[in-house]
Amino acid sequence: MRLSSQSLTRFSISSFHSYPNMPSGSNSLMWFRKGLRIHDNPSLEYAAKNSTQVYPVFVIDPHYMKPDPTAFSPGSKLAGLNRIRFLLESLVDLDSSLKKLGSRLLVLHGDPGDVVIRCLKEWDIKKLCFEYDTDPYYQALDAKVQSYAFENSIEVFSPVSHTLFNPVEIIQKNGGNPPMNCLSFSKVAGEPHWLSSSLFTSLSMIPPVGDVRNLEVSDVPTVKQLGYEDTQEEEPPIFKGGESEALRRLKESTKDKEWVAKFEKPNTDPSAFLRPATTMLSPYLKFGCLSSRYMYQCIKEIEKEFKNHTSPPVSLLGQLFWRDFFYTVGFGTPNFDHMRGNKICRQIPWNNDDELLAAWRDARTGFPWIDAIMVQLQKWGWIHHLARHSVACFLTRGDLFIHWEKGRDVFERLLVDSDWAINNGNWLWLSCSSFFYQYHRIYSPVSFGKKYDPTGAYIRHFLPVLKDMPKEYIYEPWTAPLSIQTKANCIIGKDYPKPIISHETASKECKGRMAAAYELNKEKNGMVSDEDLQNLRTRVKDQSQVTGSRRLKQKRPNQITCRRLSSHVWATQAGFHPDPPSSPPATTGCGHPATTTITRPNKQSQGFYGSLSVVSVTPPPLPPPSSFTVVVVSSPMVSTPNQWYDFLEQLATGLRRHRSTSSYPDLREQTPQWNQPNTLNRYLFSSFADSRASRSRVKDSQEPKDEHDDVWLLLKEGQPHKFLGCLQYIMYLEVWTQLDHQTVMVMKMNDIVNGNSSSFMWWNKNPVTLRGKIAINRYHWLHILDALNNQWLQV
DNA sequence: CCCTCCGTTGACAAC
DNA sequence: GGTTGTCAACGGAGG
Ligand SMILES: Cc1cc2nc3c(=O)[nH]c(=O)nc-3n(C[C@H](O)[C@H](O)[C@H](O)COP(=O)(O)OP(=O)(O)OC[C@H]3O[C@@H](n4cnc5c(N)ncnc54)[C@H](O)[C@@H]3O)c2cc1C
Numbered sequence: 001m002r003l004s005s006q007s008l009t010r011f012s013i014s015s016f017h018s019y020p021n022m023p024s025g026s027n028s029l030m031w032f033r034k035g036l037r038i039h040d041n042p043s044l045e046y047a048a049k050n051s052t053q054v055y056p057v058f059v060i061d062p063h064y065m066k067p068d069p070t071a072f073s074p075g076s077k078l079a080g081l082n083r084i085r086f087l088l089e090s091l092v093d094l095d096s097s098l099k100k101l102g103s104r105l106l107v108l109h110g111d112p113g114d115v116v117i118r119c120l121k122e123w124d125i126k127k128l129c130f131e132y133d134t135d136p137y138y139q140a141l142d143a144k145v146q147s148y149a150f151e152n153s154i155e156v157f158s159p160v161s162h163t164l165f166n167p168v169e170i171i172q173k174n175g176g177n178p179p180m181n182c183l184s185f186s187k188v189a190g191e192p193h194w195l196s197s198s199l200f201t202s203l204s205m206i207p208p209v210g211d212v213r214n215l216e217v218s219d220v221p222t223v224k225q226l227g228y229e230d231t232q233e234e235e236p237p238i239f240k241g242g243e244s245e246a247l248r249r250l251k252e253s254t255k256d257k258e259w260v261a262k263f264e265k266p267n268t269d270p271s272a273f274l275r276p277a278t279t280m281l282s283p284y285l286k287f288g289c290l291s292s293r294y295m296y297q298c299i300k301e302i303e304k305e306f307k308n309h310t311s312p313p314v315s316l317l318g319q320l321f322w323r324d325f326f327y328t329v330g331f332g333t334p335n336f337d338h339m340r341g342n343k344i345c346r347q348i349p350w351n352n353d354d355e356l357l358a359a360w361r362d363a364r365t366g367f368p369w370i371d372a373i374m375v376q377l378q379k380w381g382w383i384h385h386l387a388r389h390s391v392a393c394f395l396t397r398g399d400l401f402i403h404w405e406k407g408r409d410v411f412e413r414l415l416v417d418s419d420w421a422i423n424n425g426n427w428l429w430l431s432c433s434s435f436f437y438q439y440h441r442i443y444s445p446v447s448f449g450k451k452y453d454p455t456g457a458y459i460r461h462f463l464p465v466l467k468d469m470p471k472e473y474i475y476e477p478w479t480a481p482l483s484i485q486t487k488a489n490c491i492i493g494k495d496y497p498k499p500i501i502s503h504e505t506a507s508k509e510c511k512g513r514m515a516a517a518y519e520l521n522k523e524k525n526g527m528v529s530d531e532d533l534q535n536l537r538t539r540v541k542d543q544s545q546v547t548g549s550r551r552l553k554q555k556r557p558n559q560i561t562c563r564r565l566s567s568h569v570w571a572t573q574a575g576f577h578p579d580p581p582s583s584p585p586a587t588t589g590c591g592h593p594a595t596t597t598i599t600r601p602n603k604q605s606q607g608f609y610g611s612l613s614v615v616s617v618t619p620p621p622l623p624p625p626s627s628f629t630v631v632v633v634s635s636p637m638v639s640t641p642n643q644w645y646d647f648l649e650q651l652a653t654g655l656r657r658h659r660s661t662s663s664y665p666d667l668r669e670q671t672p673q674w675n676q677p678n679t680l681n682r683y684l685f686s687s688f689a690d691s692r693a694s695r696s697r698v699k700d701s702q703e704p705k706d707e708h709d710d711v712w713l714l715l716k717e718g719q720p721h722k723f724l725g726c727l728q729y730i731m732y733l734e735v736w737t738q739l740d741h742q743t744v745m746v747m748k749m750n751d752i753v754n755g756n757s758s759s760f761m762w763w764n765k766n767p768v769t770l771r772g773k774i775a776i777n778r779y780h781w782l783h784i785l786d787a788l789n790n791q792w793l794q795v
Numbered sequence: 796c797c798c799t800c801c802g803t804t805g806a807c808a809a810c
Numbered sequence: 811g812g813t814t815g816t817c818a819a820c821g822g823a824g825g
Contacts, residue, residue, distance in 0.1 A: 180823085181823085267811090313802090318803070319803090322803080385804080393805095436802080437802095437821050440817075440818090441805040442805065443804095443806090444805075448806085518821090800824090801821105802820100807815105808816090809816100810812100810813085
């Protein structure tokens with residue numbers, strides 16, 4: 001952790017095309033690209049070893065200063081000012097660190113491939129060292145330089161130090177393809193081999209820089225010298241490039257150890273701008289001012305101190321996994337940065353609408369939340385991850401239906417942390433083109449921000465024109481009455497634009513298009529032609545045709561009719577009908593009509609219907625006290641309507657087997673009600689409560705907040721639980737509660753969405769084990785009741 | 796082929 | 811952010 005505690009342990013490095021036995025007394029070239037740091041820099045360390053002279057070089061590629069053809073606005077360069085400023089600051093810092101080690105940074109200009117090859121020639125280099133890089137830009141460059149080096153017997157040393165793991169290795173280990181989700185990525189990756197090595201090397205001196213001869217070498221230029229207008233920076237500056245600042249900020253971020261250990265990315269606040277909710281280390285990681293491996297070690301160290309720290313993918317460590325994940329997938333996927341020719345990318349007929357695109361890019365959408373984010377992006381060069389989600393979703397699948405590549409380009413130019421693999425990967429993600437496919441989950445340009453920042457402080461800060469808009473209207477200023485707009489000095493349509501689209505209709509339309517596009521991709525097995533896309537585009541334009549031509553998925557009816565046979569069996573068992581009736585009655589023993597319908601619940605959104613255990617109770621022999629038996633029927637996890645349907649049908653026809661029986665003492669008091677033959681006593685109780693009640697009970701230490709809705713069932717280890725009361729909904733409970741009976745019954749269900757939450761797991765894992773407290777909701781109750789009625793009455 | 800499980804981050808309404 | 815269930819509605823991995 002501490003910078004001063006440099007150890008002599010050498011970090012083990014993997015090398016590419018390295019020639020192990022180097023002649024000593026030679027010139028080395030240390031080619032900096034990313035990895036603008038001294039710490040954890042195996043290439044620099046290697047260059048410094050056994051060399052008489054080391055030339056540390058950075059080449060500025062004028063390509064990045066070319067105008068961005070997609071930016072429309074004059075003077076916009078491919079790389080935004082903020083990023084270039086960050087880079088130059090980082091170079092200055094690097095230079096000064098090198099100077100402390102007796103060296104300095106040589107800055108050259110031109111096509112890096114050509115320049116480096118000229119350096120190799122001119123300076124008689126024997127050893128070329130640079131950090132391995134997976135970006136296509138560097139892959140192409142490196143291939144060129146390496147082949148020159150190979151022909152001229154120059155040793156090339158190119159270790160992996162930008163990422164935690166070696167993407168090449170991960171892909172190999174995974175059988176030739178990159179893992180496609182975070183979990184499988186971390187499984188394949190395992191523990192990094194350098195976990196307990198010291199990443200601070202023993203560099204105390206770097207051999208001197210040799211004569212630069214005929215090459216034009218400069219100091220680190222200013223942004224102006226690179227052709228940028230040096231406009232006013234934010235005050236105080238948001239970032240300051242460089243390793244020293246990176247390490248300082250890392251220390252700062254990790255000072256609050258608990259914050260690090262409890263970090264949960266999805267719960268961080270995108271609207272926080274006074275003190276942003278995440279580390280803001282991304283630019284430092286992007287340029288390698290900060291080693292991701294060192295950051296990893298620091299976090300790991302902190303996590304050791306906390307028992308219940310969070311875990312990937314949501315933890316802070318998990319964020320670094322995501323970074324590696326995208327690097328790996330980006331490296332292993334041809335055409336990763338395009339839709340066409342990209343195997344993992346859904347082919348979607350995005351619209352071409354430069355006006356909408358420009359409105360989005362220039363913060364003129366008329367949605368303050370979106371526009372404020374775009375302003376922050378321009379000013380700061382950094383926005384929170386969820387803010388990126390908001391605007392990326394808005395541009396692509398959520399509202400404007402514009403190609404993610406266009407948004408990617410804007411981000412690439414404006415983000416200080418803009419990073420080829422991460423940027424493209426996340427745009428693929430957000431546009432539902434890959435990795436993530438739930439295109440119906442759309443961020444609202446109104447509600448999403450409101451959730452975090454109800455008063456709109458974030459909007460007021462970045463869109464001062466709206467600063468006096470009352471908070472009721474700040475997210476939807478077009479709904480403000482004119483008098484209020486006047487008072488707020490902001491007339492919508494004049495001082496601030498009207499919304500360019502209606503979110504409601506636009507998002508609906510987007511969903512439809514996504515559905516159609518997905519269907520097309522499935523149909524064509526991913527081999528979608530330009531023509532197909534064009535067809536779809538025109539087809540989608542005509543709404544009526546879309547619905548008309550959409551092939552409906554085969555659907556099973558969501559209602560089935562079951563015939564209730566008779567109450568004979570049940571009633572006989574109950575001792576209520578000593579003489580079975582000769583013909584099936586018109587109603588069931590419970591008074592239901594002889595036929596009934598079962599409506600399928602339509603729980604599709606999360607992909608689960610929930611698991612269900614049903615208990616029936618055999619009729620207790622009377623008089624009590626005695627014991628009676630609880631029978632549990634458990635369902636499989638059902639995840640489709642049809643499965644649910646099948647399950648109910650099985651219950652109804654008795655095909656579903658009982659899984660277990662247990663006996664419980666019957667502690668009920670004898671009451672007249674239970675002794676009456678033919679009365680409607682069901683031994684199944686709707687222990688009914690909002691499941692929040694059961695949830696709130698899950699933590700044993702916690703006292704329930706609201707007993708009114710709460711139900712405790714008394715099935716622990718054969719011992720009745722104490723019944724705390726649930727009065728509201730179902731008569732039986734009331735009766736029992738009033739009588740202070742111990743009661744039995746079980747129904748469980750539903751864990752569903754949060755099935756991974758440990759407090760719920762036991763339900764899922766042991767649906768037939770009777771313990772704990774159970775509550776069901778009305779919805780399920782109806783279905784269970786229905787199913788059981790059928791089951792009981794079946795011969 | 797079907798199934799089962801699972802996936803860092805939705806809106807909204809109802810409770 | 812109290813939690814839950816619904817919404818026309820997801821795909822990929824692994825058995
Ligand atoms: C559309 C879109 C585009 C993005 N483009 C970029 C980009 O060009 N460069 C970039 O670094 N991040 C990008 N991200 C990912 C993420 O938003 C940023 O890394 C993060 O917001 C940076 O802030 P932080 O350093 O405070 O993050 P923290 O939450 O503090 O995370 C620490 C580090 O983990 C890494 N990380 C975090 N989230 C991700 C992620 N989702 N994917 C990969 N790595 C991650 C970053 O290196 C980050 O610095 C993009 C996200 C989206 C949705």
